Amino acid sequence: xxxxxxxxxxxxxxxxxxxxxxxxxxxxxxxxxxxxxxxxxxxxxxxxxxxxxxxxxxxxxxxxxxxxxxxxxxxxxxxxxxxxxxxxxxxxxxxxxxxxxxxxxxxxxxxxxxxxxxxxxxxxxxxxxxxxxxxxxxxxxxxxxxxxxxxxxxxxxxxxxxxxxxxxxxxxxxxxxxxxxxxxxxxxxxxxxxxxxxxxxxxxxxxxxxxxxxxxxxxxxxxxxxxxxxxxxxxxxxxxxxxxxxxxxxxxxxxxxxxxxxxxxxxxxxxxxxxxxxxxxxxxxxxxxxxxxxxxxx
Amino acid sequence: xxxxxxxxxxxxxxxxxxxxxxxxxxxxxxxxxxxxxxxxxxxxxxxxxxxxxxxxxxxxxxxxxxxxxxxxxxxxxxxxxxxxxxxxxxxxxxxxxxxxxxxxxxxxxxxxxxxxxxxxxxxxxxxxxxxxxxxxxxxxxxxxxxxxxxxxxxxxxxxxxxxxxxxxxxxxxxxxxxxxxxxxxxxxxxxxxxxxxxxxxxxxxxxxxxxxxxxxxxxxxxxxxxxxxxxxxxxxxxxxxxxxxxxxxxxxxxxxxxxxxxxxxxxxxxxxxxxxxxxxxxxxxxxxxxxxxxxxxx
Numbered sequence: 001x002x003x004x005x006x007x008x009x010x011x012x013x014x015x016x017x018x019x020x021x022x023x024x025x026x027x028x029x030x031x032x033x034x035x036x037x038x039x040x041x042x043x044x045x046x047x048x049x050x051x052x053x054x055x056x057x058x059x060x061x062x063x064x065x066x067x068x069x070x071x072x073x074x075x076x077x078x079x080x081x082x083x084x085x086x087x088x089x090x091x092x093x094x095x096x097x098x099x100x101x102x103x104x105x106x107x108x109x110x111x112x113x114x115x116x117x118x119x120x121x122x123x124x125x126x127x128x129x130x131x132x133x134x135x136x137x138x139x140x141x142x143x144x145x146x147x148x149x150x151x152x153x154x155x156x157x158x159x160x161x162x163x164x165x166x167x168x169x170x171x172x173x174x175x176x177x178x179x180x181x182x183x184x185x186x187x188x189x190x191x192x193x194x195x196x197x198x199x200x201x202x203x204x205x206x207x208x209x210x211x212x213x214x215x216x217x218x219x220x221x222x223x224x225x226x227x228x229x230x231x232x233x234x235x236x237x238x239x240x241x242x243x244x245x246x247x248x249x250x251x252x253x254x255x256x257x258x259x260x261x262x263x264x265x266x267x268x269x270x271x272x273x274x275x276x277x278x279x280x281x282x283x284x285x286x287x288x289x290x291x292x293x294x295x296x297x298x
Numbered sequence: 299x300x301x302x303x304x305x306x307x308x309x310x311x312x313x314x315x316x317x318x319x320x321x322x323x324x325x326x327x328x329x330x331x332x333x334x335x336x337x338x339x340x341x342x343x344x345x346x347x348x349x350x351x352x353x354x355x356x357x358x359x360x361x362x363x364x365x366x367x368x369x370x371x372x373x374x375x376x377x378x379x380x381x382x383x384x385x386x387x388x389x390x391x392x393x394x395x396x397x398x399x400x401x402x403x404x405x406x407x408x409x410x411x412x413x414x415x416x417x418x419x420x421x422x423x424x425x426x427x428x429x430x431x432x433x434x435x436x437x438x439x440x441x442x443x444x445x446x447x448x449x450x451x452x453x454x455x456x457x458x459x460x461x462x463x464x465x466x467x468x469x470x471x472x473x474x475x476x477x478x479x480x481x482x483x484x485x486x487x488x489x490x491x492x493x494x495x496x497x498x499x500x501x502x503x504x505x506x507x508x509x510x511x512x513x514x515x516x517x518x519x520x521x522x523x524x525x526x527x528x529x530x531x532x533x534x535x536x537x538x539x540x541x542x543x544x545x546x547x548x549x550x551x552x553x554x555x556x557x558x559x560x561x562x563x564x565x566x567x568x569x570x571x572x573x574x575x576x577x578x579x580x581x582x583x584x585x586x587x588x589x590x591x592x593x594x595x596x
Contacts, residue, residue: 032590035590036588036590036591036594037588038588038590039586039588040582040585040586040587040588126590129589129590252575252578252579252582253575255575255578255582255589256571256574256575256578258589259574259578259589259592259593259596260566260569260571260574262589262590262593263566263569263593263596264562264565264566266593266596267562267565267566267596268558268561268562268565271558271561273554273558276554276557276558277550277551277554280550280553280554280557281550284338284549284550284553287338288337288338289338290334290335290336290337290338291427291553291556291557291560292330292333292334292336292424292427292560293334294557295557295560295561295564296334298557298561298564298565
């Protein structure tokens, strides 16, 4: 039944795609067969991450507009943290995307992180692979950069764009080491604000020292996404990155990362944290509780 | 052989402790027996996290001084990222700790993250449990807040202290949602700088809205760690937190988190990422490579 969705998805039927995503998201019987039937796909994924307020949605919006003008079909996954703290700002961002919901060349799906602290979404790998089976020319995954999500997006996207703003100038000092390692390119957005050029220079300087180690040229692009400035340069940089020889190398690395996470998810599937907690509660009533003896039986 | 170390560790022999840590760190045969023989321990762990430059080491240093004055024995684990980007600043921080290396009441061990992107240390759980077998009155784990490490420290420490500085004022807006959830208390360090009071107020305000959801009172303490100001208030807050009824509840949660991670580590032990990558490289030479069929055999 779910297998019959595949040819429809491949033909560009977005209702079939939406249904396929729901089947995978909720692990409805047949979801594994559907995943194992997916053909290999050359469609590449653009990941956009960065702190809240940096303008990720506006940049995604600009990229979508440009892609639609070029006649491309675009699939977008928006991953929203389900944390209750910043719903307001997120809803504001999402409104901007609204204009695309009725465009036949654009498919948008929002996914909540479902409380996995700092993670993207438990089925993000599988859902992005479903999107790759549909006839999209470009796929964009946009996420709020909290906790572990930057690292996860880098393990998923062929091209990872990290968006920063002049106000994050001080943060560059304290910028998480991981970010420098995962970014395929940086965008300095809101580049009309003071400090933008200095931030771009600092980034280039730091990236040069990174490159000594990793030999990886990382572009830094200035944009004013709200005025649509710099977006075509960004798309050029993405195209150049995806056509580079390193891109094939990265593809293998990505597949290995994805395989590792899929195996991990499956092997841990039988462990219910709630149940684990209640079993530990019982076991600790015993005075000589030892965690290593406790886990030995799993 | 490694089992014979345990009584020595329990007597406070730091050479035996150092040897035990090395045995566990390098998985030398007998390490599992050692871990399974550990008695249950009431010693609580204080975790200190926050961005580089916030003054975590200075705060740890102040807490150690105060604890030593009170006649307490203190064990400290310092987790340093092995990323090449910020070694300089870290070495500066570590020098400050140097004065304690020859104090008989203080044991300091540095651990490198060994390249696990954003993670703490692959054996941090086990090593901290070894420390709990030694006769320390207090255990402190200090870590640089990069990537996943804040979430990991929260899954390890009975009391998690998040250190921020007035300069991170703007960051509070963009502060990772996860941080608000994991902090048992905030320290606004360098509180003599402009903006400290405003930052503390903003934090208290945000924490109040968090408390509506989580009903968890989170103290915000101002310190000038370099001048030793506010450190005794911080220690008071730690003691109050560790004596609270929530502390017992949290202990069970922590044990469940730790059990989950230990099971995960063991179940994934046979998967070598390098090998996985080379197998995927071979498999993708085949045109109809499908990731889900590939992982089905694991």
